[in-house]
Amino acid sequence: MLFYDYDRSSAAYRVRIALAIKGISVERRFVHLLRAEQRLPAYLEKNPQGLVPALELDDGTVLTQSLAIIEYLETLQPNPRLVPADPVLAARARAAALAIACDTHPLGNLRVVTYLQERLAQSEADVLEWRRHWVRLGLDAVEALIRPSPFCFTAAPTIADICLAPQLFYAERFGVTLETYPKIGAVAAACAEHPAFRAAHPDAAEAAPGP
Ligand SMILES: N[C@@H](CCC(=O)N[C@@H](CS)C(=O)NCC(=O)O)C(=O)O
Structure with missing residues:
Protein backbone atom coordinates (compact mmCIF):
# COMPACT_ATOMS: atom_id res chain seq x y z
CA MET A 1 0.00 0.00 0.00
CA ARG A 81 -9.24 -2.68 18.02
CA LEU A 82 -9.46 1.06 17.50
CA VAL A 83 -13.22 1.18 18.02
CA PRO A 84 -14.35 -0.44 21.29
CA ALA A 85 -16.56 -3.53 21.08
CA ASP A 86 -19.01 -2.08 23.61
CA PRO A 87 -21.61 -0.11 21.60
CA VAL A 88 -21.84 2.80 24.04
CA LEU A 89 -18.06 3.13 24.29
CA ALA A 90 -17.84 2.84 20.50
CA ALA A 91 -20.34 5.70 20.10
CA ARG A 92 -18.48 7.80 22.69
CA ALA A 93 -15.09 7.20 21.06
CA ARG A 94 -16.53 8.06 17.63
CA ALA A 95 -18.22 11.20 19.02
CA ALA A 96 -14.96 12.51 20.53
CA ALA A 97 -13.09 11.66 17.31
CA LEU A 98 -15.69 13.49 15.21
CA ALA A 99 -15.76 16.49 17.58
CA ILE A 100 -12.12 16.92 16.64
CA ALA A 101 -12.04 15.73 13.04
CA CYS A 102 -15.25 17.44 11.86
CA ASP A 103 -15.79 20.36 14.21
CA THR A 104 -12.31 21.52 15.26
CA HIS A 105 -9.51 20.51 12.88
CA PRO A 106 -11.00 21.90 9.61
CA LEU A 107 -11.14 25.46 10.99
CA GLY A 108 -7.35 25.59 11.33
CA ASN A 109 -6.59 23.92 8.03
CA LEU A 110 -4.01 25.45 5.69
CA ARG A 111 -6.54 26.40 2.99
CA VAL A 112 -8.81 28.07 5.57
CA VAL A 113 -6.09 30.19 7.18
CA THR A 114 -4.61 31.01 3.78
CA TYR A 115 -8.03 32.31 2.71
CA LEU A 116 -8.27 34.41 5.88
CA GLN A 117 -4.80 35.86 5.28
CA GLU A 118 -4.76 36.31 1.54
CA ARG A 119 -8.38 36.79 0.42
CA LEU A 120 -9.83 38.43 3.53
CA ALA A 121 -6.60 40.28 4.46
CA GLN A 122 -6.75 39.33 8.12
CA SER A 123 -3.72 40.21 10.23
CA GLU A 124 -1.32 37.59 11.56
CA ALA A 125 -2.56 38.36 15.11
CA ASP A 126 -6.21 37.85 14.14
CA VAL A 127 -5.44 34.60 12.32
CA LEU A 128 -3.59 33.33 15.39
CA GLU A 129 -6.57 34.29 17.55
CA TRP A 130 -8.84 32.41 15.09
CA ARG A 131 -6.70 29.29 15.37
CA ARG A 132 -6.62 29.45 19.16
CA HIS A 133 -10.34 30.21 19.52
CA TRP A 134 -11.50 27.17 17.53
CA VAL A 135 -9.01 24.79 19.04
CA ARG A 136 -9.97 25.89 22.58
CA LEU A 137 -13.68 25.45 21.79
CA GLY A 138 -12.97 21.94 20.51
CA LEU A 139 -10.81 21.04 23.51
CA ASP A 140 -13.45 22.42 25.93
CA ALA A 141 -15.93 19.92 24.47
CA VAL A 142 -13.47 17.02 24.45
CA GLU A 143 -12.51 17.72 28.07
CA ALA A 144 -16.18 17.37 29.03
CA LEU A 145 -16.74 14.27 26.90
CA ILE A 146 -13.82 12.02 27.82
CA ARG A 147 -13.32 9.72 30.82
CA PRO A 148 -9.59 8.95 30.86
CA SER A 149 -8.62 5.48 31.91
CA PRO A 150 -5.83 6.39 30.99
CA PHE A 151 -6.73 6.86 27.27
CA CYS A 152 -9.90 8.83 26.44
CA PHE A 153 -12.32 6.04 27.33
CA THR A 154 -10.40 2.82 27.68
CA ALA A 155 -7.13 1.23 28.78
CA ALA A 156 -5.91 1.06 25.17
CA PRO A 157 -6.04 3.84 22.58
CA THR A 158 -9.08 4.24 20.33
CA ILE A 159 -9.95 6.55 17.45
CA ALA A 160 -10.67 9.26 20.05
CA ASP A 161 -7.02 9.26 21.16
CA ILE A 162 -5.88 8.94 17.55
CA CYS A 163 -7.71 12.19 16.71
CA LEU A 164 -6.84 13.96 19.96
CA ALA A 165 -3.05 13.57 19.97
CA PRO A 166 -2.50 15.30 16.58
CA GLN A 167 -4.90 18.09 17.59
CA LEU A 168 -2.80 18.63 20.72
CA PHE A 169 0.34 18.88 18.60
CA TYR A 170 -1.44 21.62 16.61
CA ALA A 171 -2.65 23.32 19.83
CA GLU A 172 0.87 23.43 21.20
CA ARG A 173 2.26 24.84 17.94
CA PHE A 174 -0.12 27.77 18.27
CA GLY A 175 0.35 28.40 21.97
CA VAL A 176 -2.71 26.70 23.48
CA THR A 177 -1.57 25.00 26.68
CA LEU A 178 -3.27 22.17 28.51
CA GLU A 179 -3.25 23.75 32.00
CA THR A 180 -7.03 24.15 32.03
CA TYR A 181 -7.60 20.66 30.60
CA PRO A 182 -6.61 18.13 33.29
CA LYS A 183 -8.36 15.16 31.65
CA ILE A 184 -6.88 15.90 28.23
CA GLY A 185 -3.50 16.39 29.93
CA ALA A 186 -3.75 12.89 31.41
CA VAL A 187 -4.58 11.40 28.00
CA ALA A 188 -1.71 13.37 26.42
CA ALA A 189 0.67 11.84 28.96
CA ALA A 190 -0.58 8.32 28.17
CA CYS A 191 -0.20 8.95 24.41
CA ALA A 192 3.31 10.34 24.91
CA GLU A 193 4.34 7.04 26.51
CA HIS A 194 2.77 4.83 23.83
CA PRO A 195 5.22 3.51 21.19
CA ALA A 196 2.81 3.91 18.25
CA PHE A 197 2.08 7.53 19.11
CA ARG A 198 5.80 8.19 19.51
CA ALA A 199 6.66 6.59 16.18
CA ALA A 200 3.94 8.54 14.36
CA HIS A 201 4.79 11.93 15.88
CA PRO A 202 5.77 14.58 13.30
CA ASP A 203 9.14 15.05 15.01
CA ALA A 204 9.82 11.31 14.93
CA ALA A 205 8.38 10.46 11.53
CA GLU A 206 10.65 11.14 8.59
CA ALA A 207 10.01 14.76 7.58
CA ALA A 208 9.12 16.03 4.13
CA PRO A 209 12.00 18.00 2.58
CA GLY A 210 12.15 21.65 3.71
CA PRO A 211 10.19 24.42 1.92
N1 LIG B 1 -11.22 15.45 6.89
C1 LIG B 1 -9.98 15.19 6.22
C2 LIG B 1 -9.07 16.37 6.45
C3 LIG B 1 -7.83 16.30 5.59
C4 LIG B 1 -7.06 17.61 5.69
O1 LIG B 1 -7.65 18.65 5.97
N2 LIG B 1 -5.76 17.55 5.43
C5 LIG B 1 -4.96 18.75 5.51
C6 LIG B 1 -3.70 18.50 6.31
S1 LIG B 1 -4.08 18.10 7.98
C7 LIG B 1 -4.58 19.21 4.12
O2 LIG B 1 -4.30 18.41 3.27
N3 LIG B 1 -4.58 20.53 3.90
C8 LIG B 1 -4.18 21.07 2.66
C9 LIG B 1 -4.78 22.41 2.40
O3 LIG B 1 -5.47 22.96 3.27
O4 LIG B 1 -4.56 22.92 1.28
C10 LIG B 1 -9.34 13.91 6.74
O5 LIG B 1 -9.62 13.56 7.89
O6 LIG B 1 -8.60 13.25 6.01
Whole structure:
Protein backbone atom coordinates (compact mmCIF):
# COMPACT_ATOMS: atom_id res chain seq x y z
CA MET A 1 0.00 0.00 0.00
CA LEU A 2 1.15 3.53 -0.77
CA PHE A 3 0.43 6.18 1.85
CA TYR A 4 0.27 9.83 0.79
CA ASP A 5 1.57 11.60 3.85
CA TYR A 6 2.87 14.91 5.16
CA ASP A 7 4.67 14.91 8.49
CA ARG A 8 2.86 17.99 9.90
CA SER A 9 -0.60 17.02 8.69
CA SER A 10 -2.84 16.18 11.66
CA ALA A 11 -5.09 14.01 9.50
CA ALA A 12 -2.13 12.03 8.13
CA TYR A 13 -0.70 11.77 11.65
CA ARG A 14 -3.96 10.03 12.71
CA VAL A 15 -3.44 7.37 10.06
CA ARG A 16 0.25 6.99 10.97
CA ILE A 17 -0.79 6.22 14.56
CA ALA A 18 -3.38 3.66 13.42
CA LEU A 19 -0.87 1.98 11.10
CA ALA A 20 1.70 1.82 13.93
CA ILE A 21 -0.81 0.40 16.44
CA LYS A 22 -1.84 -2.28 13.96
CA GLY A 23 1.72 -2.93 12.80
CA ILE A 24 0.81 -2.41 9.15
CA SER A 25 3.67 -1.24 6.98
CA VAL A 26 3.14 0.97 3.96
CA GLU A 27 5.31 2.79 1.49
CA ARG A 28 5.22 6.53 2.23
CA ARG A 29 5.05 9.26 -0.36
CA PHE A 30 5.21 12.90 0.72
CA VAL A 31 2.73 15.45 -0.55
CA HIS A 32 4.39 18.71 0.42
CA LEU A 33 1.57 20.99 1.55
CA LEU A 34 3.66 24.18 1.76
CA ARG A 35 4.69 23.60 -1.86
CA ALA A 36 0.97 23.12 -2.75
CA GLU A 37 1.66 19.61 -4.07
CA GLN A 38 -1.83 18.64 -2.84
CA ARG A 39 -3.25 20.71 -5.70
CA LEU A 40 -1.10 19.25 -8.48
CA PRO A 41 -3.20 17.46 -11.14
CA ALA A 42 -1.46 14.12 -10.49
CA TYR A 43 -2.44 14.23 -6.81
CA LEU A 44 -5.96 15.56 -7.51
CA GLU A 45 -6.48 12.45 -9.62
CA LYS A 46 -5.80 10.45 -6.45
CA ASN A 47 -7.73 12.69 -4.07
CA PRO A 48 -10.08 15.18 -5.75
CA GLN A 49 -10.39 17.04 -2.42
CA GLY A 50 -6.73 18.07 -2.63
CA LEU A 51 -6.07 17.03 0.96
CA VAL A 52 -3.80 14.52 2.64
CA PRO A 53 -3.87 11.73 3.60
CA ALA A 54 -4.76 9.18 0.93
CA LEU A 55 -4.06 5.48 0.87
CA GLU A 56 -3.52 3.71 -2.44
CA LEU A 57 -4.16 -0.02 -2.31
CA ASP A 58 -2.11 -2.51 -4.29
CA ASP A 59 -4.84 -2.74 -6.97
CA GLY A 60 -4.75 1.06 -7.47
CA THR A 61 -7.89 1.84 -5.47
CA VAL A 62 -7.41 5.11 -3.57
CA LEU A 63 -9.01 5.71 -0.19
CA THR A 64 -9.34 9.23 1.23
CA GLN A 65 -10.43 10.81 4.54
CA SER A 66 -8.40 9.76 7.56
CA LEU A 67 -11.30 8.27 9.52
CA ALA A 68 -12.51 6.28 6.52
CA ILE A 69 -8.96 4.99 6.01
CA ILE A 70 -8.73 4.04 9.69
CA GLU A 71 -12.09 2.20 9.49
CA TYR A 72 -10.72 0.35 6.44
CA LEU A 73 -7.59 -0.66 8.39
CA GLU A 74 -9.84 -1.77 11.26
CA THR A 75 -11.74 -4.07 8.89
CA LEU A 76 -8.55 -5.32 7.28
CA GLN A 77 -6.91 -6.09 10.60
CA PRO A 78 -9.38 -5.97 13.51
CA ASN A 79 -6.81 -6.33 16.31
CA PRO A 80 -5.83 -4.32 18.24
CA ARG A 81 -9.24 -2.68 18.02
CA LEU A 82 -9.46 1.06 17.50
CA VAL A 83 -13.22 1.18 18.02
CA PRO A 84 -14.35 -0.44 21.29
CA ALA A 85 -16.56 -3.53 21.08
CA ASP A 86 -19.01 -2.08 23.61
CA PRO A 87 -21.61 -0.11 21.60
CA VAL A 88 -21.84 2.80 24.04
CA LEU A 89 -18.06 3.13 24.29
CA ALA A 90 -17.84 2.84 20.50
CA ALA A 91 -20.34 5.70 20.10
CA ARG A 92 -18.48 7.80 22.69
CA ALA A 93 -15.09 7.20 21.06
CA ARG A 94 -16.53 8.06 17.63
CA ALA A 95 -18.22 11.20 19.02
CA ALA A 96 -14.96 12.51 20.53
CA ALA A 97 -13.09 11.66 17.31
CA LEU A 98 -15.69 13.49 15.21
CA ALA A 99 -15.76 16.49 17.58
CA ILE A 100 -12.12 16.92 16.64
CA ALA A 101 -12.04 15.73 13.04
CA CYS A 102 -15.25 17.44 11.86
CA ASP A 103 -15.79 20.36 14.21
CA THR A 104 -12.31 21.52 15.26
CA HIS A 105 -9.51 20.51 12.88
CA PRO A 106 -11.00 21.90 9.61
CA LEU A 107 -11.14 25.46 10.99
CA GLY A 108 -7.35 25.59 11.33
CA ASN A 109 -6.59 23.92 8.03
CA LEU A 110 -4.01 25.45 5.69
CA ARG A 111 -6.54 26.40 2.99
CA VAL A 112 -8.81 28.07 5.57
CA VAL A 113 -6.09 30.19 7.18
CA THR A 114 -4.61 31.01 3.78
CA TYR A 115 -8.03 32.31 2.71
CA LEU A 116 -8.27 34.41 5.88
CA GLN A 117 -4.80 35.86 5.28
CA GLU A 118 -4.76 36.31 1.54
CA ARG A 119 -8.38 36.79 0.42
CA LEU A 120 -9.83 38.43 3.53
CA ALA A 121 -6.60 40.28 4.46
CA GLN A 122 -6.75 39.33 8.12
CA SER A 123 -3.72 40.21 10.23
CA GLU A 124 -1.32 37.59 11.56
CA ALA A 125 -2.56 38.36 15.11
CA ASP A 126 -6.21 37.85 14.14
CA VAL A 127 -5.44 34.60 12.32
CA LEU A 128 -3.59 33.33 15.39
CA GLU A 129 -6.57 34.29 17.55
CA TRP A 130 -8.84 32.41 15.09
CA ARG A 131 -6.70 29.29 15.37
CA ARG A 132 -6.62 29.45 19.16
CA HIS A 133 -10.34 30.21 19.52
CA TRP A 134 -11.50 27.17 17.53
CA VAL A 135 -9.01 24.79 19.04
CA ARG A 136 -9.97 25.89 22.58
CA LEU A 137 -13.68 25.45 21.79
CA GLY A 138 -12.97 21.94 20.51
CA LEU A 139 -10.81 21.04 23.51
CA ASP A 140 -13.45 22.42 25.93
CA ALA A 141 -15.93 19.92 24.47
CA VAL A 142 -13.47 17.02 24.45
CA GLU A 143 -12.51 17.72 28.07
CA ALA A 144 -16.18 17.37 29.03
CA LEU A 145 -16.74 14.27 26.90
CA ILE A 146 -13.82 12.02 27.82
CA ARG A 147 -13.32 9.72 30.82
CA PRO A 148 -9.59 8.95 30.86
CA SER A 149 -8.62 5.48 31.91
CA PRO A 150 -5.83 6.39 30.99
CA PHE A 151 -6.73 6.86 27.27
CA CYS A 152 -9.90 8.83 26.44
CA PHE A 153 -12.32 6.04 27.33
CA THR A 154 -10.40 2.82 27.68
CA ALA A 155 -7.13 1.23 28.78
CA ALA A 156 -5.91 1.06 25.17
CA PRO A 157 -6.04 3.84 22.58
CA THR A 158 -9.08 4.24 20.33
CA ILE A 159 -9.95 6.55 17.45
CA ALA A 160 -10.67 9.26 20.05
CA ASP A 161 -7.02 9.26 21.16
CA ILE A 162 -5.88 8.94 17.55
CA CYS A 163 -7.71 12.19 16.71
CA LEU A 164 -6.84 13.96 19.96
CA ALA A 165 -3.05 13.57 19.97
CA PRO A 166 -2.50 15.30 16.58
CA GLN A 167 -4.90 18.09 17.59
CA LEU A 168 -2.80 18.63 20.72
CA PHE A 169 0.34 18.88 18.60
CA TYR A 170 -1.44 21.62 16.61
CA ALA A 171 -2.65 23.32 19.83
CA GLU A 172 0.87 23.43 21.20
CA ARG A 173 2.26 24.84 17.94
CA PHE A 174 -0.12 27.77 18.27
CA GLY A 175 0.35 28.40 21.97
CA VAL A 176 -2.71 26.70 23.48
CA THR A 177 -1.57 25.00 26.68
CA LEU A 178 -3.27 22.17 28.51
CA GLU A 179 -3.25 23.75 32.00
CA THR A 180 -7.03 24.15 32.03
CA TYR A 181 -7.60 20.66 30.60
CA PRO A 182 -6.61 18.13 33.29
CA LYS A 183 -8.36 15.16 31.65
CA ILE A 184 -6.88 15.90 28.23
CA GLY A 185 -3.50 16.39 29.93
CA ALA A 186 -3.75 12.89 31.41
CA VAL A 187 -4.58 11.40 28.00
CA ALA A 188 -1.71 13.37 26.42
CA ALA A 189 0.67 11.84 28.96
CA ALA A 190 -0.58 8.32 28.17
CA CYS A 191 -0.20 8.95 24.41
CA ALA A 192 3.31 10.34 24.91
CA GLU A 193 4.34 7.04 26.51
CA HIS A 194 2.77 4.83 23.83
CA PRO A 195 5.22 3.51 21.19
CA ALA A 196 2.81 3.91 18.25
CA PHE A 197 2.08 7.53 19.11
CA ARG A 198 5.80 8.19 19.51
CA ALA A 199 6.66 6.59 16.18
CA ALA A 200 3.94 8.54 14.36
CA HIS A 201 4.79 11.93 15.88
CA PRO A 202 5.77 14.58 13.30
CA ASP A 203 9.14 15.05 15.01
CA ALA A 204 9.82 11.31 14.93
CA ALA A 205 8.38 10.46 11.53
CA GLU A 206 10.65 11.14 8.59
CA ALA A 207 10.01 14.76 7.58
CA ALA A 208 9.12 16.03 4.13
CA PRO A 209 12.00 18.00 2.58
CA GLY A 210 12.15 21.65 3.71
CA PRO A 211 10.19 24.42 1.92
N1 LIG B 1 -11.22 15.45 6.89
C1 LIG B 1 -9.98 15.19 6.22
C2 LIG B 1 -9.07 16.37 6.45
C3 LIG B 1 -7.83 16.30 5.59
C4 LIG B 1 -7.06 17.61 5.69
O1 LIG B 1 -7.65 18.65 5.97
N2 LIG B 1 -5.76 17.55 5.43
C5 LIG B 1 -4.96 18.75 5.51
C6 LIG B 1 -3.70 18.50 6.31
S1 LIG B 1 -4.08 18.10 7.98
C7 LIG B 1 -4.58 19.21 4.12
O2 LIG B 1 -4.30 18.41 3.27
N3 LIG B 1 -4.58 20.53 3.90
C8 LIG B 1 -4.18 21.07 2.66
C9 LIG B 1 -4.78 22.41 2.40
O3 LIG B 1 -5.47 22.96 3.27
O4 LIG B 1 -4.56 22.92 1.28
C10 LIG B 1 -9.34 13.91 6.74
O5 LIG B 1 -9.62 13.56 7.89
O6 LIG B 1 -8.60 13.25 6.01
